[in-house]
Amino acid sequence: MGMLDEEHREDVAKQLSDLPNPVRLVMFTQEIECEFCEETRELVQDLASLSQNVEAVIYDFVADEDKAQELGIDKIPAIAVLGERDYGVRLYGIPAGYEFTALMEAIKVVSVGQSGLSEATREALAGAEEPLHLQVFVTPT
Helix, strand or coil: CCCCCHHHHHHHHHHHCCCCCCEEEEEEECCCCCCCHHHHHHHHHHHHHCCCCEEEEEEECCCCHHHHHHCCCCCCCEEEEECCCCCCEEEECCCCCHHHHHHHHHHHHHHHCCCCCCHHHHHHHHCCCCCCCCCCCCCCC
16 A cells, blocks of 8 residues: 555545646655655655656665765765756755645646746746755754
């Protein structure tokens, strides 16, 4: 049995049913799995089983060090959410509770390929002269 119960599986499948473009969930774990790595891997695999447009790709953080560096992954468990291109969306830790909603929204946004930012915000960001590294931390405490 996966991480999602039957009621949640049906709801998630419905949410993923109209993704316009494929999404790859690239998950990093390791041979001797870290705390929450197993659960995160199972969740990613569950999500992929619920939609033809979601693919789970699992890498070993140590054995696949080159791939981790290529995607900028520096800790585990980690999920890179990739669409037609890499938008830089990364989630670290187990996406459970409120964080699951963040993962689902990331999948939808990456599938659409549009950030949803207003034109004014896009114009303001276009004027940035240096790369921007934005991190959002989510915790229930």
